[in-house]
Amino acid sequence: MLRAILQARRLMRGHLPRRSGSWGLWPAALLGLALYLAGCRAPVALVSSLPPSASTITVYTSASQPFYSAHDGLRGIQLRVNVPTEFSPGQTPALTGGASLRVTYEPDLDPRYPDRDFYAWPESEQWLGELVDGRTVGQTFRSLYPGLNGITLRVSTYGADFSPGTGRLREGQPAIVREAPFAGREVTVLPGGTEVEVRSAREGWAEVILPDGRRGYVDQDQFASLPPPSRRNTGEVILRLYRLSDGALLRESRLPASTLHDQSHVTFAFEPLPDSYRQEYRFTLTAAGARPGSAVTFRFSPIDVYPEGSRLEGNGEADGDLIFRPAYAERMLVETPLDQALWSGLTGVLEVTFEPTGPTRDCYLRVTIQAGDRPVIVHWSWIRPPGGLPLSSADDPGAPAGGLVLNALYAEDVPVLSVLGGLARGYARLFWRDPWLTAAYIAVVAGALAWVARRARESWSHGG
Incomplete structure (x- = not known):
């Protein structure tokens, strides 16, 4: 790029008339320089410079x-x-x-899939209703990474873990009560053998009501006994993954409905697809042998929260999107x-x-x-x-x-011109934030450039 500028200067000094009329050739010279810059390329980095240390x-x-x-x-x-x-x-x-x-x-x-927050269960989302034998639901999506090896969804079993009532903790094993399953902050610790009121299940944890009225979650494995479930789900939930372009069946994953926990995440795992980067797929969910009153359901958003794909019901598209996230090896x-x-x-x-x-x-x-x-x-x-x-x-x-x-x-x-375009857009944003400061800055830069151009013109004129 520097070589092109020097060549342009030598050309104008050695071969162009040095009278005022020669400045009519400046547009052509600038056009040539712009075309050269369009072909120049510059390496890129995550950020233009390292941020200041705190x-x-x-x-x-x-x-x-x-x-x-x-x-x-x-x-x-x-x-x-x-x-x-x-x-x-x-x-x-x-x-x-x-x-x-x-x-x-x-x-x-990656925040671009509908399941953005593991712990959030927004009221704007709903359950699809029972996934009984003969019903098919699904979703199209784009995989953003290589190694796709599963689909994670949110499932409800309609209380198939246990019913509200009283549970008793295992003897000799103190149980931590957390604000949320897995990683929630510690609320208290209950001694082993304690009887505690349980209300509902989430992610394989039991929601408990403490004697002082506080609520928390205890891992269900910490209980020696829990109230019997309100229902028992039957059948097998089947996830099938298809390539969207030609409909080819690529993977299949099956889980017994009886093994699923209420209000929890469930991952249908399969062998990784190494070439799944930027590829489009469709998955379907069916439930073989599931009858009304003994079937699970999956969570969805009735509004479109995922522009890269569509929810499916039967053989056609439906409103909203399933709450899902692809899993990767x-x-x-x-x-x-x-x-x-x-x-x-x-x-x-x-x-x-x-x-x-x-x-x-x-x-x-x-x-x-x-x-x-x-x-x-x-x-x-x-x-x-x-x-x-x-x-x-x-x-x-x-x-x-x-x-x-x-x-x-x-x-x-x-391309160098795209870098310069990014700088121009940055200055445009700066102008809208502080137009007076930007105007003063532009005036100073313009004045400096005008002075340089005038001195260069005088130098070239005297050089003749």
């Missing part, structure tokens, strides 16, 4: 950062870390003491030692590069730092990477709500 965290075991990747060909990661300048006697000098870096897909954090994109990375003492940035990997375009990824022989001190910022997700630390569940100071490098190139 502080540091110490990684004793591992810390990770999810982010949204808009480009393909991931080839490097930049991190801001503190590298020791002195080492203890007998300690091998190394940048990070044998730490490693991993990059994996993170589809569970875990896949390691990169695993590399950090001690071999390039370190800049001036910026404090560690840059690790590797062979381009992918696909990574339009995917959520996770960078994980695994400590080696000694802790690694990494910087974090209140500005999170694209995707807006917080960092996580295996050493500190209460880690800051910011993000690791991180950048990703890609082998993919973009």
Whole structure:
């Protein structure tokens, strides 16, 4: 690009008339430069520059950062870390003491499917009604990652876990009562053998009413006895996966209705499809041997919450969408030692590069730092990477709500003009936010450019 500019200058100085009329050729020169820039390409990165550090965290075991990747060909990661300048006697000098870096897909954090929040059960959603023998429901969707190996849905068994009543905990096993199943905050601990009022089931946990009126959840496995269920479901629920383009049956998964828990997530697992990235599919649900009064149901939204697909009822489309999320086999994109990375003492940035990997375009990824022989001190910022997700630390569940100071490098190139267009759009947004400041800035830049152009014109005129 610089060579083209210099050639254009030499052309205008050596072959163009140096009188005022020669400025009529400027549009042609500028057009030529624009065409040249349109062919120039520049490497892309996750962000244009690393965000400012707020502080540091110490990684004793591992810390990770999810982010949204808009480009393909991931080839490097930049991190801001503190590298020791002195080492203890007998300690091998190394940048990070044998730490490693991993990059994996993170589809569970992708917010583009209808099941966006594991713990949320919005009142705007409904149940489909019993899935009896002879009824078929389904959904079309686009897979955004490779390795599709299941479909997760929300199921209700109409109280087939137990009825409201009194349950008794196992002797000698204290039970933690949580605000929500699995990962909810601890409410209290009940001694083993305690009798407690149970109301309903969710995710295989029993909702309990404590003597002081507080509510919480206890794992059903902690109970020695529970009230009998209000019904027993029969039959087998069958999920079939088809390729949308030609209708070919690709996978099938079956689960006995009697094994499903009330108001819970259920995953119909199957062998992974390695080539499922950006592919479109259709899945159907049927229930062989399920009769009215002994069948399960699945959750859906009566309004369209998933623009990439449609809900199916029988042989046609229906309003709304099933509440679902595709499941994927875990896949390691990169695993590399950090001690071999390039370190800049001036910026404090560690840059690790590797062979381009992918696909990574339009995917959520996770960078994980695994400590080696000694802790690694990494910087974090209140500005999170694209995707807006917080960092996580295996050493500190209460880690800051910011993000690791991180950048990703890609082998993919973009046209220079598109980069300039992005800058122009950024200035346009700035103008709408603060037009006076932007106008003053433009005036200063325009004045400087006018002065440079005038001096250049005078220089070229005198050069004749």
